[in-house]
Structure formats: structure tokens, C-alpha cells
Amino acid sequence: MGDDPRKRGGEARLLALAALYLCGHALLITLLRTHAQVVSIACVTVAAAWAAVACARRARRAGETKDWWIVALAMLLWSAGMAANLPFAATGQGAVNPGVSMLLFVLYMAPLLFVLAWRPEDPAAVRRIDGGLALVLAGLFCAIVAGHASVAGTPLENVPALRSVYDVGNAFILGLAFIRWLAGAGSPQRVLFGSLAIYASIYFAVAFYVNHVESIGPGYGVFSDLAIDFPFLVLALIASRRGRPHAEIALRRVDKVVQLASPLVLPLALLLASAHLMPSQPWLAGLGIAAAVLGYGMRTVLAQLRAQEQLERLAAVATIDALTGIANRRRFDERLASEWMSARPPAITLLLVDVDHFKAINDRVGHPGGDACLRAVAHVLGTQASRSGAFAARYGGEEFVVLVPAREEGVALALAESMREAVSGSDACRTAAGGRVTVSIGVAVARAGGTPQDLVDAADAALYRAKGAGRDRVVLHARDASSVTTAS
Known part of the structure; x- marks a missing residue:
């Protein structure tokens, strides 16, 4: 049976709208040369906001994982980070990533790491621990950015260090998204991981180009800025698609290994961030290490407790007659x-x-x-x-x-x-x-x-x-x- 013509028509309209958006961005830069920086920053901001709205709408659909809300939050943080450049661009103060913007760009990674770390079968208490670890990680990210940038901007000598933070974070998200997608069973989570893998691939390439090549150019307001729109428009298109029913697939050994190892993601990210802070702020690095160890320990205890309870339930089921409810x-x-x-x-x-x-x-x-x-x-x-x-x-x-x-x-x-x-x-x-x-x-x-x-x-x-x-x-x-x- 072929796809629904209305579905294909809706996807074609979205694709056409995305293409028109890129054309509009290019046209505005051409026509408004004196305000090209402000216009380009605004267009990129709207593209990220569009992705946030599309992810939020996906989260509201029946049968979809609610973790699209968290992805929407990440996109919103990135959009806010880009928007933070607007006042500087409008007043001619440079518009090259002030401290607030850099901070929000780094913070946007924390929700994505949280989504990629947790498992659907984890109880609410484990998710709360993961949420706490994500908040601590966000705090460490803030400290890292604060050590290299101020509200007014980033000193040139600190730019390489911040680039390395972005590169490591983007690569970490990209690799983890692909692993979770490849090792996932057929479920709404696998669709989410696949979407994030596509987005993260494009974003990593664009961010690497912007941070290592475009940063030595004229800044925002050039045609290469259209590349920054691209990952967000792709994510918005993917999130807006009407997917087919999710078929469950039996887990392979590698799938199980990845699922069992996923709780290590947030503690590992905390340890990496703590290692980066150790030379300059050892007390804060120690706090991050303690949070990683304590959080993973609590997670392990809860996982073992849950496993024990499941074994007890299985033992009860194995010895209870299903029809009468007494011993079998x-x-x-x-x-x-x-x-x-x-x-x-x-x-x-x-x-x-x-x-x-x-x-x-x-x-x-x-x-x-x-x-x-x-x-x-x-x-x-x-x-x-x-x-x-x-x-x-x-x-x-x-x-x-x-x-x-x-x-x-x-x-x-x-x-x-x-x-x-x-x-x-x-x-x-x-x-x-x-x-x-x-x-x-x-x-x-x-x-x-x-x-x-x-x-x-x-x-x-x-x-x-x-x-x-x-x-x-x-x-x-x-x-x-x-x-x-x-x-x-």
C-alpha cells in the first residue's frame, strides 16, 4: 500500500517552505546589506525556534515519546543564544558571540545529553537523578564558559579553548546519537535517536566550519550563514513528518550492551567537564566528580533494587496459578x-x-x-x-x-x-x-x-x-x- 497522498503533499509543502526560507534569508542579506548582520542573526534565530516548535508539536502527538519536549528545550536554548547577539549587532558592538550567547550555546548540549542517556524502562526516581546530573553538568558548562568569556564578549586568546569545548560536546552528542540509533529497537525512542543522529551530523559539520573557518572571516551577515539554518530546518522537517507505526524489534546483544552502558553518559560528561575545570577551579571540579560518582552510585542502587523486585515478581508469577491465584x-x-x-x-x-x-x-x-x-x-x-x-x-x-x-x-x-x-x-x-x-x-x-x-x-x-x-x-x-x- 502506498503512502497517503495527503501525507506526501504535506511533506512537499514543508520542504518547499524550508527552501523558501533559505531563499528569503539569502535575499534579505542581499537587499539589506547595511543591516546584514542583524538580519542574518535573526534568520538563524528563527530557524532554531522553528525546530523547537516542530519538536514540541511532535511531543504532543499520540504514540510519540515525550522526550521531544526536551529536544525542543535544547533548540530553544540555542535560539536564545543566537538571539543574544542581536543587541550587540544592532548597536555595532561586534556581534561576535558575547558571553551570554556562548553560555547558552553550551547549555543547549545538556538537554540533548540527558535525552541520549536515559532508557525508557528507567523509573521516575532514576530520571530525577539523571535530571539532577544534567543540571550539575549545565552548571559546570557555565563555569567553563565564565572562565573564558564575559558578558561583553570573548577575548581572542580564549577562543581556541571554547572551540575545543564545542568540538568535544558536539562530537560526543553525534557519536552517542548514532550509537543509540544503531542499537535501538523499533520504538518511538529509536525514531528520536535517528532524528538526532541526522541533525547532529549536519550540526557538527556546520559548527566545525563556522568555528574553525568562518570565524576568521567577516562574521555574520554573509551567505555562508545559510549553512547555520540548515541543521535546524532539517530537524524541523523530520519532526513534522507523520511517521509510520513503530514495529518492535528483538534486541540484539549489542543493543543490550548499549542500553546497559547508557547510564554512564552523564557521569562521563561530568568527569570530562570536571577535568577541564581542575586546573583553574579544583573545588568546582571536585564537586562535579562527587556528583558523577554519587549520581551513578544512586542510579546503580536503584537499578539493583528494581532488578530484585522484578526477580521477586517473576518468582511469584512462576509459582502462582494464573487462573485461581493460589500456588501452582x-x-x-x-x-x-x-x-x-x-x-x-x-x-x-x-x-x-x-x-x-x-x-x-x-x-x-x-x-x-x-x-x-x-x-x-x-x-x-x-x-x-x-x-x-x-x-x-x-x-x-x-x-x-x-x-x-x-x-x-x-x-x-x-x-x-x-x-x-x-x-x-x-x-x-x-x-x-x-x-x-x-x-x-x-x-x-x-x-x-x-x-x-x-x-x-x-x-x-x-x-x-x-x-x-x-x-x-x-x-x-x-x-x-x-x-x-x-x-x-
């Missing part, structure tokens, strides 16, 4: 083996419970009603068992099993009879099954020299006799194969 056969086998190893013979009695005429119940109320019946019976058995310190589980199908921590036959028989009466008199069971529900129960006591399977077989034999004797009764398996029967 696997959990029963583990519990029986544990009890058997604790003593020889163990002080336990086994009750095997079967719902009478369950097939007829299913035929009468259908499978949903049969499932409701099993849940109701499980609730009754589980409640009775917990009151007596016993352990109840679903054995399979319509059978349940109860481990009683006692070898006294009288105690086990009393509990079994209480369970039988509770099920028979349960309104919930009656409502679910569309009539009275009864159970047959086989009881067996653990014997010296036996095995867990012997105990199960004995309880099963007693249950078979209970069903053969008319159901709705409790039967105790005796060692000599005779039985004690409690009829309804």
Missing part, C-alpha cells in the same frame, strides 16, 4: 520436597481435593463459568488452609492439594471435613456453577520409609475411593489399604 503445581512440588527433607518422616498430611462432576458444570455454565467455579473453590480452600497454617495449591485441572503440618489423622480429617462443608455451603461457588458444588477429598499421612510420591499416590488412592463411594465425602487412606470414610 510447581510451588507445591517445591514445598513438598522441602517438608520431606526437614524430617524423616515429615510431620505432614496430604489432602487431595477434586471438584465433583466438573465436566457437567462446564457443560451447564460454559468454560468461563467453570473457571469462575474453580476460582471460587480455590478461594474457599485457600481461606480454610490459611486459618489452619496449611498450604493450598492447584494440582491440575479441577484438582487441588493441601499440605497440613501435622501427622495426627484427626486434625487432618477435621480440616478436610471443614473444607468440604465450606465448599458445599459457599454462595460464591453456587453462583459460579449455577448450582450446589461439592468436592471429594482423599487424605494420606506421611509414613516412615516412604517417599513424596508415595504420599501423593496414597492421597490419590483415597480420593479415588471417595469418588467411588458417591463423592462429596472425605476418605482417609490407611496403611493396610482399608479406609476411614466421612460421608456427607
